[in-house]
Amino acid sequence: MSHARTTHRPRILPAATAGVAVTALALTGCAGRETPADAGEASPTSSTMGIAEECSPGFTDTEVRIGTSIPLSGPAAAYGAIGQTLKAYFDDLNAAGGLEFADGVTRDVTISVIDDGYDPAKTAANVRQLVEQDEVFALAGVLGTGAAIGVAPYVEEAGVPNLFVGTGSDAILALHETTPWTTGFMPQYGFEVQALAAYLIDNHPDSTAAILYQNDDFGESIHAGFEAAFEGTGIEIIAAEPYELASASVDSQVTALAASDADVFLDWAVGAFATQSLKKKLELGWDATTVINAPAADATFFLKPAGEGAADGVVSIAYTKDITDPSLAGDAGYDAWTTFAAAHPDEVNALSAPAAAGYQTAQLLEAALQEMEGCTREALLDAATSFDGLELDLAPVAISTSPDYPYVFSEVKVQVFNGDNWDVAEDTYTAN
Amino acid sequence: MSVVTPPQAARRADRAADGARASVAEWLRRPRPPLAPPRWLAILATALGGIALLGIPLVNPSYINLTVTLVMIWTVVGLGLNLLVGFGGQVSLGHSAFFAIGAYAVAVGGELGIPHPATLLVAGMLPFAVGYVIGLPALRLHGLQLGLVTLALAMATPAAIRAFEPLTHGSRGIAIDADPPSWVPLAHDQWIYYLALAAAVVAYLATRRLARGRLGRSFVAVRDAELVAETLGVNVWQTKTRLFATSAAYAGVAGGLYAMLLEFVGPENFNLALSISFVTLIVVGGLATVPGAVLGALFVQYVPTFTSSVSPAATGAAYGVVLIVFAFFLPFGLVGLARGALGKVVDRLPGRRG
Incomplete structure (x- = not known):
């Protein structure tokens, strides 16, 4: 594989020259972007500045887009059921006409699920893609402590709520001291x-x-x-x-x-x-x-x-009802769950704990969307952190959340x- | 495997062999000399490529910049690993360890107050030192034994990160603030993109020089005929150790960039799968070729994403099939394929060469 050393050396010079020229152009001309986040992004203060409230991206009169990044492949693929169940739940709602919001308008809630194979680098890319390309209104049900903390600076900068992350790590509490945009689904360890x-x-x-x-x-x-x-x-x-x-x-x-x-x-x-x-x-x-x-x-x-x-x-x-216990039949929430799972035999396993977690995540999101006042991401975050005695089909206790405690379950x-x-x-x- | 004939002469021989109607599989498996483009084409391609690479982050959203930056990071690892495996003939399944050391050098360095692009120097030097020390005893081993030692290194990495808890914060990981310095008018993703581009270009040129220079020849000599190399005055052991350490430094710098890009490091980022993907990268790209690292990096970044978008359930299987196809039919990787496909066309172009 060795050959004359002199063959290609002169190539370096023109390349370097071109490089310097373009860099200079770039830095003087169109350096950086207008805003740190993409154009059209609502910064946390925009809603208070305008008189007529402007909706955040991903929220229209007919549709609200929500994204999640979760392992559908690889060693943690079993947790993909969270994303699949979330999607199946809202697909059902949309098929039945959509979800009615606080302003009386009925909207479709579209869920985008992207596979990250439990690789933090992929999660980072997926979250950016969801926010910038798919223009999601919020993220829900992303899995893993590392994933949540890794994307925290980004979701803060973009002002996108990262709700009900699949972790109970105490690190979420530490994170909460600097940024409120991330909340955890599992009870804090x-x-x-x-x-x-x-x-x-x-x-x-x-x-x-x-x-x-x-x-x-x-x-x-x-x-x-x-x-x-x-x-x-x-x-x-x-x-x-x-x-x-x-x-x-x-x-x-x-x-x-x-x-x-x-x-x-x-x-x-x-x-x-x-x-x-x-x-x-x-x-x-x-x-x-x-x-x-x-x-x-x-x-x-x-x-x-x-x-x-x-x-x-x-x-x-x-913090979840025992879905493997058939004697719960007759309990309204449990029956709703088994009916839902039976309607989706390919996506949802009625005995799988991740699927049940996905179902709970979906209901939490549904409640937050219904209760939010206005159409901004801040409003969604406010709604998700101010549940007061919310009843979920599969939760044995009513859910009350507060802006001070970034986990769904404050009671078990x-x-x-x-x-x-x-x-x-x-x-x-x-x-x- | 030394090709002493000039590329064009070799290509003529290749063409003659083609006349004999070789099967497709045989055609794919044939070793080929590098492309020999006329000088105007080389300059044009380099200039256009350079402009495109410099322009990408300015016109694209951050999620595209992020994946392109990852490609450049994998390229740096691939260049280093290819130097070791392809040119040096030493197996390493443990490069995720050096990658992790580099990443943690940046994370811990940042916590200690070292300003951020400067932490990359530490990210290169520390794995170099560690690679040298590990290389001293490990490189007395050959083939499979060395593979096993480095495999152990990769497997121990997450546990070691947890064990050095006071420094690494164990499984909680470290958040990194790698925003550009205030005098740089760039967003975070653009800034890291240019850092990674600079690192990849430097690594590329350095590797090309290394591979063609005295050192590269002594590497190849040690790989192909250790005894002969020694007789000719090559210090085999030292050559190997330096090679191992240099290769580790490449991985370290890449790891540092990875940490700055993701702004978070934790033990689960650096598992065995990462090491395997590094090896995949150089095999698919083309062993012992410098451009192979770039093509391999593109492969490990985009192909798994593509297969999982086709069917999440089939990601592993589809990826496996692709690897088997490469091992059987493309022993010279994507570079070999590119040389075979483009060689004749490039040779016919008019213009002064070399």
Whole structure:
């Protein structure tokens, strides 16, 4: 592949000359853009400046466009159901004539779903494409902490609400201190710890606890959260074992924790590790009340595979009704969900937790669109952060949001697994 | 694989072989010399290309600039990796690690108060040093063993990022404010575009010189006949280590630009899939060719997006089929295809050459 070295060298000079010339032209002539965001973008102040309120892009008399970027392919493709369900829900609404807004006009709500394969670079490109090319009014149901924080400077600059992001990371709260445009769908992880700690203090006073957690800052924050919540109460954490996400099993950690013979097992293992930990606990005959993190509290995928009896009595927070429990038939919300899922057998699996999350996201968006006053993006953000006792088909608690707390759920219940289904406990816990 | 005949002579031989009615598969698999355009065409193409590249960010919305910027970032990685794999014959599945080091150098550097384009220097130097140190023992290994060591590097990257939590903020990641300095009248996406363009042009020209110069020849010599190279006075071990470190530096600079572009880095950005896509890039583009990195970068950026827009369920399968087709029928990648398709036309153009 080697040949005479002198062949192409002179090419550099003309190229460089042309480059310099064009750069100079560019910088003097049409440098930058008129505004940081694209032309036609409503800046956060434009609605207060004009007398007649001007609508934000993506909002017309006949249509409102909403976009989402979600993994439809790749390792996280299962979560694509959120986007597909969201789209199916609004397609139904549009087919039935559209959604009636506060001004009395009925509009179609068009949902654009783009695949990002859970790659943050693709999410960034998709979000820009949705805002600039498709001119969406708002984003809803984007998945992932990294995705949400990565696009935060952009959505702030463009003034586009990024609603109901699929995360409960405490990072959204930190982000909220500088920019209000992003809200999280899942209960805040820190709030989950507080609610479960309060439940344990009420129901298992004067007990000992052992915790299994991920060996990173997420796991550490959970561990520290429980330590702080139990401070000065009768509950004491007597054993703690971290595990590596890259490890093959958590058996040795569970064995070490079982040796402490604690009364409560705080199981913050994720995914398949949760199943493993429950299996091992049963094998060892460790008789402790297991408290499990919300992402792992999926009966079909993580609890039942651990084997008969392994998950009995497992406690977790409840922010979605148990869609795997057929005895809920008769509950109006549950029936609406199963009817909806049955009408979309190809897109929506009635037993899939991501699909249920998509359904909840769709209903939240529907409510925010109906309640918003005016036609600006700020108005939508205002509506989404001022729900007052909103009833959703699949939420066990009514939804109340505030501009100070960037998560949908400020109240959760606690549920106990009975081997087949979840039993929801009476008490409601509120984020403070 | 040294082609000593001048390109046009080689092309004549190629044409003679064509006369024998070779099958399409054979035609595709034939090695070919680089295109030899007349000088006026080379100048014209470079000038037009340069004007187009400089003009793109001024007339396009930011989502287009973002993907073009990513192509240039992948190009820089590809140039570096091709130097190592294509010219040096060393396998690396671990370039996502160096890419991550570069990205975190920019993120952490920014937090420490280093102004932003300057952080890119750190993003190049740090992976160079790390690559050198890792290369010292690792390059005593050959083929598969080296592949495994670098694979381990790629797999350990997300865990390592989480482990260095005080510096990297673990799984929370780091938000980066990479807006242009106040004297630059450009939007963020345009600014990063020009930085990436500058990096890609410098990397391209540097690689071309490296590949053709004394160093490049010693790389190829070490790849093809280590013993002969050593006899001729090439310090094999040092050549390899420097090559590895240089290649790591390319990946680092690209990683730094990636961080500035996305304005956020987290451990999940730098998984094994990223390393695999780097290897895909150089194989599809064309091993041991400099322009191959550009074509490969275009491929890894746009083809997955295209296949997923056709059918999200078939993204993986369609991508896989394309890779198999390349491995079987286009061992010289897109560059080989371009040379085969354009070679005759370009040779017939009148004008002074070289």
